[in-house]
Amino acid sequence: MAGASSTIVSKGIGGGVRPSTERLRRVVLLGNPNVGKSALFNALTGLRATVSNYPGTTVEVARGRLPGTDTEVIDSPGLNSILPLSEDEGVTWDLVRDVRDAPGSVVVQVADAKNLRRALLLTLQLGQLEVPSVLVLNMSDEAEARGIRIDREGLEGALGIPVRTTVATRGLGIAEVSTALAEARHPRNHLPLPEDLAGPALALLADGVAPASAGPGLLARYHEALLGHADSLAGRFATEGEPAGRALSRRLGRLAVHPVWGWPILVGILFAVYQFVGVLGAGTLVDLLETRFFGGVVSPLAIALFAPIPWAPVRDLFVGEYGLVTMGLSYGLAIVLPIVTTFFVAFSILEDSGYLPRLAVMTDRVFKVMGLNGKAVLPMVLGLGCDTMATLTTRILTTRKERLLATLLLALGVPCSAQLGVILAMLAVVPLSAAAVWFVAVAGVMVTVGWLAARVLPGQRGDFVVELPPMRLPALGNVLSKTVARVEWYLKEALPLFLLGTLVLFTLDAFRLLDAVIRAGRPLVTGILGLPADASAAFLIGFLRRDFAATRLFDMSRAGALDTVQLVVAMVTITLFIPCIANVFVIAKERGWRTAARIAAFVFPVAFAVGGLVRVVMLGLGMGG
């Protein structure tokens, strides 16, 4: 891990093409999806970033430093062409152009040693852009096991850049990569491109926009021409491998998308996730932390600590009914934390195993009804962890319409892990039929709204093309470090809002305004939803975070304040309720304030209308007993 050498600083770039005395300032990692970029990033920096197994997770660029230097290392989202084809690929395009224009920066192209041909498409583009580069053939152990032999020196000669081999997950060859950085130069670029292609292609690379004269098919023809050269290079310097080296992984990968067997596998995985997150996380762990730890230790301790304080308002601020410790911290740490943590462990395992793109294959048809395609399952599943994160991930969808639809559906109906955990815990106490009502109501609203919105919104559905990475056994360290990073992100975002929400309730209560809120909310909450008037307070803080509101309702139901119908109605309404503030901000950032406001204005009445409808239906069916 600590293989990165500190001698880089003194060496500087000694390249022949671009002689420079500048220190090495920045290293940008780029490559096709699933080639181990993030693993190499971790190995180079000694830090851990989010390691992803499907295209698009590294939506936000991870940054680190080479140990002992101030050289910045940037990990970029996986891509198949330097020229941006989707929003998240634009990030890499900007990074590459920065490297080209700023002396002292290099690109490290990470390649799957088993798939040299596809990697060379990128290398050739880097050459045409004249970007100083180093080519790293990662997963060289897998290539070797498959009998693929690569003439590294021959390839170096042909490309004119340093080529190194690594096994990033085991830290092999990392030091060699670090020292090679000083020798980076741009890949040889004397490609005999057809004349009508060469000019427009160079103009395209220079400013990212195809000249109007080139016609619409320029990019595709350009890729084809480069692939031709990549083919001949790969043929000259790499031997073909045995295709059947990973029999079990291949069979599992095939079964997971099988038209028949794919379904039991999907159901099995869902069940396992439910057992882990819903039963272990939301049940056992919450019970342990909330009842035993907070109820038995922290709260009594805090109460004892604040007891000597003579002013009741100050005491109540911390340990009262709406106390920062007894409500804010205990909701945030004891109820939400275990659920969020178990969810992200499960999600990271699924992500690293390579199952998620296969889930996209299985669910493609369902999403097509909603004007999306299977790719949308990735943000949707991530949304079950955190809708805010997931809204950022909608960038992997190819058309504007799809991104907008996915953002809307996330805001409307996908409960985040904290909320989902609380909902699952609440539903565990109602009859199965009542739980089914919740599911049917939420899923029905999602499909209906998606179906309608897909028809109302202008634009097109993108084509479904998804690469299926090999199924792998996730590395425990990776799963844990990713979980830690995500939980940290979540807590930083959620905990302050939990405390703020508690403070709002406390203030309202202290100034006797809470009763006014409860009275004002009565027509909605009691009139339409048939809930106790108290529940208004929960919906009020629902504007801050849905999961906070759900937790409040959970608390109420455990106190016996809600019957079955009320519980289901409350759950349906809060699931569909306005997304949390952070999500609204992210929607605004990604899609503009107008869209954010429209989504919020749409979601609010829908939530109450559907909640009221569920009540009427349940009472009508005699499920009130």
Added chain:
Amino acid sequence: MTTLPLAAPPVDPVTCALCGFEYTPGGDSCRERGCPIAFGTCATRHCPNCGYTMPDEQKSSTLGFLRRLLGRREPMAVGTVAELPTGTRGVVARLEGDPELLTRLTAQGFAPGVAVHLLQRSPTYVIEMGETTIALERRVAEAIVLHDPDGRG
């Protein structure tokens, strides 16, 4: 196969199995006759001459499922990946379709001369191309035109 068409695709005329009348099913002919289920999803065809009902095997996902279950396969002419029999290989002749899709496919490594292996067609098409496994939908599979295996194409 259950997707709703964005724009009505051209419908080939069919011949009634009972009376031999040739007609163009669906669309206006259904609506003119006042059929209450004349939406895009109806999977039957009614002969306007004799009223005989025939199943639309392209549209009915149930029939498609049964066919897959019973393993009966229609003989297919190799043209695009969409028509390649499951489990067989082909060599890409060219890519046809809208420029944006072609850009995407070429970036994934699809190009003339590349060998592809169709693994399955449902729930989506899954093909292997060298080291890469790619899932794609039918309308994308139709963009990948293959060489005729007999070398005629």
